[in-house]
Amino acid sequence: MKKLAAEFIGTFWLVLGGCGSAVLACNFPGAGIGFAGVALAFGLTVVTMAYAIGHISGAHLNPAVSVGLWIGGRFDGKDLIPYIIAQVLGGIAAAGILYVIATGNGSAIGGFATNGYGDLSPGKYSMNAALVCEVVMTFIFLIVILGATDDRAPKGFAGLAIGLTLTLIHLISIPVTNTSVNPARSTSQALFVGGEALSQLWLFWVAPIIGAILAGIVYKAVFAAKSEKA
Numbered sequence: 001m002k003k004l005a006a007e008f009i010g011t012f013w014l015v016l017g018g019c020g021s022a023v024l025a026c027n028f029p030g031a032g033i034g035f036a037g038v039a040l041a042f043g044l045t046v047v048t049m050a051y052a053i054g055h056i057s058g059a060h061l062n063p064a065v066s067v068g069l070w071i072g073g074r075f076d077g078k079d080l081i082p083y084i085i086a087q088v089l090g091g092i093a094a095a096g097i098l099y100v101i102a103t104g105n106g107s108a109i110g111g112f113a114t115n116g117y118g119d120l121s122p123g124k125y126s127m128n129a130a131l132v133c134e135v136v137m138t139f140i141f142l143i144v145i146l147g148a149t150d151d152r153a154p155k156g157f158a159g160l161a162i163g164l165t166l167t168l169i170h171l172i173s174i175p176v177t178n179t180s181v182n183p184a185r186s187t188s189q190a191l192f193v194g195g196e197a198l199s200q201l202w203l204f205w206v207a208p209i210i211g212a213i214l215a216g217i218v219y220k221a222v223f224a225a226k227s228e229k230a
Contacts, residue, residue, distance in 0.1 A: 003079070004086040006057035010049040011090035014061045015188050016098060018042035022113035022178075023102050035174045042179070043167030050159030059159075062182040063087055064208035068142035071216025073224070074149070084184075091188030099192050114189045114197040115180040115204045123175040130177045131207050137169045138181045138211030139218075146219040180204040181211075 021041035025033045033041075050059045058075070060066045063084040069075035095112075102109050114120065117130035125133075144165040148158040166181075173179045180186045186204035190197040 003057040004082055006053040007060060007083055007086040008090035008093070010053050010057070010059050010061045011087040011184050012094040013049055014042070014045040014182070015091045015094035015185055017045035019095070019113040019185065019189055020098050020101070023098060023109070036171065039167045039170030039174065039179075042170050043163040043165075045163075046166050047159050047163030050162060054159060057083075061087060061184075062208075063184055063205075064138050064182060064212040065142065065145060067209050068138075068145070068212030068216045071213050072142075072146050072220050073216075074146065087184040088187055091184040092191060095188035095192050109192065111178075112189050112193050113178060114193045115178045115186045116197060116200050117177060117203065118200075120178075120196060120200060121176060122178055125176045127203065131203060133173050133176045134180055134204065134207030135211040135214070137173050137179070138208040139215045141165055141169060141181055142212045142215030143219060146215065147223065150223075150225075152225065177204075181208050183208055 018038070018041050021033060022038045025031075025041075026035070026038050046059070046061065049061060053059050058069070060069065060075075060083060066075060066080055066083045066087070070077050070080050099109060099112075102112070111120070117125060117127045121130060141162075145158075145162055147153060148161040169181055170179045173181075183205040186201060190201045190204075
């Protein structure tokens with residue numbers, strides 16, 4: 001239960017901090033933080049939670065990360081579904097808090113930092129572009145996670161490496177999909193927007209999980225220590 005509580009709180013913070021910065025601060029008149037600020041906010045949520053709860057639950061904060069670590073032999077499969085449930089619930093709770101805040105001045109929620117392709121893409125990118133982007137970005141994210149948390153890696157820097165990677169991923173892909181690489185983050189926002197956002201949600205489960213599975217397979221086959229490959 002400690003691990004699940006940690007994943008709930010960690011994912012709550014990722015969605016509130018990352019999506020909150022996008023909804024409340026990205027385009028604030030005269031002082032908006034823009035895409036770069038949103039990208040940094042997502043990275044900071046991961047860095048802070050990596051050091052706050054990493055020693056408790058591993059600070060996955062993301063169903064795709066849990067899947068990738070399981071495929072890579074770093075995570076017990078019996079914990080996979082409970083972790084994913086805790087992550088999704090944490091994201092939904094954060095989206096609920098963000099909804100209350102965002103509508104506190106009488107405004108509509110608008111896009112609410114949802115992920116999407118076509119008309120829902122910030123740059124109007126196609127479904128195929130979104131699919132490729134999310135698979136590749138999640139693949140690289142998991143390669144970094146698996147490498148940075150490897151027993152042979154320098155100690156104490158994994159949180160920074162992972163957080164900075166997520167920042168870079170957002171800098172690249174916000175214009176394409178608003179950046180998911182995280183099904184829990186996508187689900188939490190889409191539930192409040194509904195409509196087309198919900199109809200496109202499948203891609204933001206399928207693509208990140210495919211990317212994570214590929215990364216787990218590649219890392220274990222190519223980079224893992226001999227004991228992990230056995």
